[in-house]
Each structure stands twice: as C-alpha cells, then as structure tokens.
Amino acid sequence: MAKYLIGLYDDDEKLLSAVEHIKREGVPIHEVCTPFPVHGLDTILGLKKSRLPDAAFVYGALGTLTALSMQIYMYTIDWPTNIGGKSHLPFPSFIPVTFELTVLFAGVLLFLSYLAVNRLYPGQRARVFHPRQTDDAFVVAIADTAAWDKAKELFQKTGAFEIQVVEL
Amino acid sequence: MYESPIREPLILGRKTYKQITDDIVGPILGPASWKWYVTTAFTALVMFAGFAAIAYTIWVGIGTWGLNKTVGWAFDITNFVFWIGIGHAGTLISAILLLFRQRWRMAINRAAEAMTIFAVICAGLFPIIHMGRPWLLFWFLPLPNTHGSLWVNFNSPLLWDVFAISTYFTISLLFWYTGLIPDLATVRDRAKPGSFARIAYSILSFGWRGTAKEWQRFEAVSLVLAGLSTPLVLSVHSIVSFDFATSILPGWHTTIFPPYFVAGAIFSGFGMVLTLMIITREVMNLKDYITLEHIDAMAKVTMVTGMMVGFAYATEFFIAWYSGSYWERYIFLNRAFGPYWWSYWAMVTCNLFIPQVFWVKKLRRSPWFVFIISIFVNIGMWFERFVIIVTSLHRDFLTSSWRMYAPTWVEVTILTGSFGLFLTLYLLFARYFPVIATAETKSILKTSGDQYAGLSYEAYLAQKKATAPAPAAMPALNPDEPKS
Secondary structure (H helix, E strand, O other), rough: OEEEEEEEEEEEOOOOOOOOHHHHHOOOOEEHHHHHHHHOHHHHOOOOOHHHHHHHHHHHHHHHHHHHHHHHHHHHHHOOOOOOOOOOOHHHHHHHHHHHHHHHHHHHHHHHHHHHOOOOOOOOOOOOOOHHHHHHOOEEEEEOOOHHHHHHHHHOOOOEEHHHHEOO | OOOOOOOOOOOOOOOHHHHHHHHHHHHHHHHOOHHHHHHHHHHHHHHHHHHHHHHHHHOOOHHHHHOOOOOOOHHHHHHHHHHHHHHHHHHHHHHHHHHHHHHHHHHHHHHHHHHHHHHHHHHHHHHHHHHHOOOHHHHHHHOOOOOOOOOOOOOOOOHHHHHHHHHHHHHHHHHHHHHHHHHHHHHHHHOOOOOOOHHHHHHHOOOOOOHHHHHHHHHHHHHHHHHHHHHHHHHHHHHHHHHOOOOOOOOOOOOOHHHHHHHHHHHHHHHHHHHHHHHHHHOOOOOOOHHHHHHHHHHHHHHHHHHHHHHHHHHHHHHHHHHHOOHHHHHHHHHOOOOOHHHHHHHHHHHHHHHHHHHHHHHHHHHHHHHHHHHHHHHHHHHHHHHHHHHHHOOOHHHHHHHOOOHHHHHHHHHHHHHHHHHHHHHHHHHHHHOOOOOHHHHHHHHHHHOOOOOOHHHHHHHHHOOOOOOOOOOOOOOOOOHH
16 A cells, blocks of 8 residues: 555646646656546656557568468468469468458557556556546646655645545 | 637537536436336347347258349348448548547547447348358368368458458457547446446456556557558458459449448448437437537538449449440349339439438538438448349349349348347447547547637637636746745
8 A cells, every 4th residue: 555645636738737847846756647638748747659559560560471371371382272273372362361360460469468568457456546537637646755745835836626645 | 729710619518527527427327217228128129039030040041031043142141231331430430530630520439439349240140140050150260170171262252251350340349448448447436436337347447547658558559540440441341342343243243342332331331320329419418519510520421422322323334334245234224124123223312312412501400300311321221232232143144043032021030130239239338338438528628619619719818818727826937946
C-alpha cells in the first residue's frame, strides 16, 4: 500500500497548464490520469513516443513471411497439384491469403502487445486514484512524500478543486 | 481550439463531461424498461426459430431448400453477401473516417462497429450451413492430414474468403474492444463497490486507469488498427466478389465486381446504421449526441454510394452490349425483362431512384423519413445479391436445364432467424455496453459541443477567458524567479 497526494482538476486546459507548472517547479509527478486522451499531455510529461506502431510493422512482416512460406511449401514443394494445368507457383493467387494473414498477425499481436505493456488483463486490479478519474476529473498524483507540501501549494495555485491523500 | 462557425455543433444541450457520462453510462447500471425485455424476448424467439430451421436443414439435408440442379446457390449465399455488406459500414465509419479525421464519426462508431461484428457472425452462419456437413468445416483450414497431406486449394476464391472473413471478424472485434476498454472502466467506477456489475465490469475493463501513458498507447494502437482495417475492409468485399468474378459464368464474370461490391457494401451498411441509429437515438434518448447533423451526413453518404452502385448497374449493361458476347447480352436482358424482372426493378428502384430524395436537405434532416428510406435501402441491397446470384444461374447454356427458383419455408425461417440473431445481439449490446464512445465524445466536446462550436471568434475568446484559470492563480512562469 503506497500513499499518494492527488490533486483533482475539472478541465483539460487547466490540467495542462497545471502539469506544466508543477513540472517546472521540480515536483516529481507520479502519474496523471484523465477520462479521455488529452492532447499535448505526453509532450509536457516528457513521455517517449510509443514503439507499438513499429512493433506492428514487424508483426505484419512476420505475417507476410508466414503466409508466403506456408503457401509455397504446401502448393509448390510438398504436393504440387495439377489443377487445370495451372502453375505450381501461382504467385497472384497467393496474394489474398498473404494480405489477410499480414493484417491478422499485425492486428492480433499488436493488440496483445498493447495489453501486455499496459499490464491490462482480465482480473487486473484497477489502481484508481479517484473514482471520478474515468468520469470527469483529471488527476495528478504525487508519490514522493517529501514534495507533498510544495505540491499541495501548487495544486491550490493552479486551480485544483480537490486535494486529498489516497492509499492504493 | 477555434473552429469556424460553418461547422455545426455535433454535441447539443451544452453538455459537461459529467453529463456525457450520465447520459451514456447511466442507463447501463439502471433498470431496463419492460419494452426492452419484450423486444428482446421477441427477437430471441425469431432467432431460435431460425436455429430450429438450421437444425432441420442439417438433420434432413440441403434438399429441404428450394435449390435445384441449375440454381445451386440462392438464398443462403444471398444472405451471406448481404450480411457481410452490412458489416462494412461499421469499419468504414470507425477506420476510414478516423483516418480522414471526421469528427461526426464519434457518435456512431461504437454502435456501427458492434453492428459489424454481429453482421459478420450472421454472415458466417450461411456458408457453414450451406456446406451441408458443417462438421467438416475444418477441411477449409490448411491442416496436415492423412490424405498425403493434401492441402487446400490456394487458387480458389472460396478459400480466400475463409481467410478474409475470419481476419475481418477478428480485427473488427479487437478494434471494437480496444475502444471499449476505457468506457467499460467508466462503468466499473460508477457501479456500486461489491455489486455484481462492479465485478463484471472490472473483469471486462482489464484494469484500465486512464494514465497518460495508457492513453498515448491507446491512440497509437487505434491509429494503426484503423490503418490496417481500411485496406482490410476493401479487401474483404473484393474477395467476396471474387467468388463470382473469377468464375466464367455470364453475369458473374465481370471485372467491375470488386469496386461495385465495395460501394454496395458501404451503401447497405449505411442503410442499416441509419435504421438502427434512428431507433437507438429515439429509444435511448441520445438526440443530443446523434444529431440531425449526423443523420444528414449519413444520408449524403448513402445517396452517393447508391449512385455509385447505380453507375455500376449501367456499366454492366453497357459492357454486356459492348462485349459482343451473345450469352452475356442475354443474361443481362433476362435480368431486367426475364421472369425475375420484378426483383431487378425492385433493386434499381430501392438503390438508385429512392435515395435521390436525399438531394433535399429538409428530407435528410427528418429522421422518420430517413428511417423509411433506409428500410428501402436494406431491401434493395438484399435484392441486388439475389438478382446477381439467381438470375445469372437460373437460365444456363442449355435451355433444357432452365429452372426457376423459389425459397422454401426453411430458407425463409433461416433468413428471419439471422435478423433475430442480429437484433438480439444488438439489443444486448445496447443494454450492457456504452452505445456511444464516451471517452472519445468527451475529447471532442470542446471543438464540437454547441456551447463552443459555431461561436464567433470574439465569443470564443470570451468563453475561453471564462473557463481559463483565474490569472491570480497562475503567476508568470519565469524560471529565474526565486522558487517559493
């Protein structure tokens, strides 16, 4: 069980300027939780760009290779079947399945990676600071107890409508 | 963010974030009205009647259907293509309109995506029961077997279909669920601690908290999934059209099929979205979110895609004449003036002529009128598939084998049963899941809410001043200033 000092804001623009201010005052921010994606928040917090899109490309390429090698193995190497005298390596015929498996691999593995890096899974305990954070409140949480006094002052200054200590 | 007053607001009623949650998530935790129970019981009954007819088909055999030696594909494949088409609007709204940054998609994407998933479930039913021996479904998969292994035929569009439909279902489901997780977390946090709903939505929401990093990844993943879904949705109906186009049968063997089928799919899908959304906004009281502006936009898409389909009808006739092929010409004349003339003209009337009323803005903005037109669109697009399949088959190259086709009660019950299945799933979804993407709607409130959008620039600045934190609370951020 860790204790956090949280400040609640009622507006995304207020939150952005508050986070910027708190950050500039050198108070370490543990987490910011919002009910919807707030644009610009990741740059202010200095979050690194997500590498999930790059991973999706790799997964897709894996799907392409799997599909092509599967079809070439089955149709050309393992048992070349004569169907109306058509080629044993009908490359154009392989395209639809190759495309579908590329999308399937990219989508499914991307979704699983997304859940994994966010530690999301059925049965995961939601460590929610305040029940309104998924509704209409924007939460800034401070973990470092040494900075609490200063953080409290900054919360008040930047227009937080509620400040409290929570235990998770 | 300032937006020009030309854009109409997409969220009415001067909503706050709290009100959006109350309006959309509130009803999920409240009691359902008796009307919901009655409607769901009725659709479930229709669904089970359909299941009984399917059981009868499997028990007795495909002979219970009206198929004959000449017309080997009819009702079932018509229904399959119809339902797959219905699904396409959901992906179009969620993926393609996301890439084009169309904000009006936010109010309808969740329900349209759900519709896609349910429609693909209905569609998948038909080829499986059409096989006659559905327990041999695994023969479609490239699995090692004791016959050699004798592998599946990768030259066959029917095999491509298996890959296309299953990929489409999986990706649509993941895309839908990715968006649902944050909204299910909202339901979780509103439910009474310790209640059954709390536990159920905790499991469903996977422990979502809405941290900055989670949202950053959420947006990245949504965009990539949208980018994957866009070519996917085009490929799925193209591959469905290959089932016909790669054959050598006059009436099917045309290169126009892939774009024609995709346009038709979007058209029919929007028809179904309009049908369901007009009822949903009325029954669930969501008129502030699914506004006349949304209905107007969807009606425009319906009319444009309807005309694309109409253009394809005309092109087919022109090419049939221009090809100089005797059989090709006959098939098309037979379509319009043969024994199935009524189905052809029902199709042209419903798909091309009737949607022309949407040129009139007033009509696009009267929900009940649009609702009636959307029913015509659904009927017309069902007939389009019937026309393509049955009229091309029923008179083949030998006059001695010409046959007429009529469905039996078994086939009709399976069709109504698929509607029962679709509506039952939709009703369950509308009851237990947020029908509108709550988090995304909140994110566009400040650009599309009626208290912000459509203002003059001066009024916008005044509004901004009022909502901005008081200047006294925000001292100038000067890094050189001695820290307090």
